[in-house]
Amino acid sequence: MKKITATPLTATDFAPFGDVLELKDSPDKIINQGMCGRHHDIAALDFGSNGRAGLSLFNATPRALPYTLDMVERHPEGSQAFIPMSAHAFLVIVAEDLGDKPGQPRAFLTSPGQGINFHRNTWHGVLTPLCEPGLFAVIDRIGDSANLEEFWFEAPYLVVSDQNVRSGTS
Numbered sequence: 001m002k003k004i005t006a007t008p009l010t011a012t013d014f015a016p017f018g019d020v021l022e023l024k025d026s027p028d029k030i031i032n033q034g035m036c037g038r039h040h041d042i043a044a045l046d047f048g049s050n051g052r053a054g055l056s057l058f059n060a061t062p063r064a065l066p067y068t069l070d071m072v073e074r075h076p077e078g079s080q081a082f083i084p085m086s087a088h089a090f091l092v093i094v095a096e097d098l099g100d101k102p103g104q105p106r107a108f109l110t111s112p113g114q115g116i117n118f119h120r121n122t123w124h125g126v127l128t129p130l131c132e133p134g135l136f137a138v139i140d141r142i143g144d145s146a147n148l149e150e151f152w153f154e155a156p157y158l159v160v161s162d163q164n165v166r167s168g169t170s
Contacts, residue, residue: 093128
């Protein structure tokens, strides 16, 4: 089984696949009588011409590292954001598109407090929390047309952690 090493999630490394959702160094503006910093417009949400934004809650069963990756998916009609509702790390897997099939997968481990937004048509792994609760707010496209493609690998990958990546049990 081929191994993939999960590395810390950074905006630069993740940019080809989507947006890292996290606080900026300083807020864009202070609102609510000076009691709230607004970090404005941090993701490029895209729902196509025949869809709308939907907000759902997902309650996913936690997984563990090492993790066996046998399938990735993508959403050709819209972006998809995962926003954790707890301060725990989670695993993010992505792959470049190589002519309607995924290339070599890459794995990232978020820091507590980070979320992600996959760009439209980005190959990615399923929602993969590493500890309880696996509760996430998910913003994605709602519409009548099909918006899910799956790709099953002939041989699965084993996603492992390196020593510089914190465990999911923060």
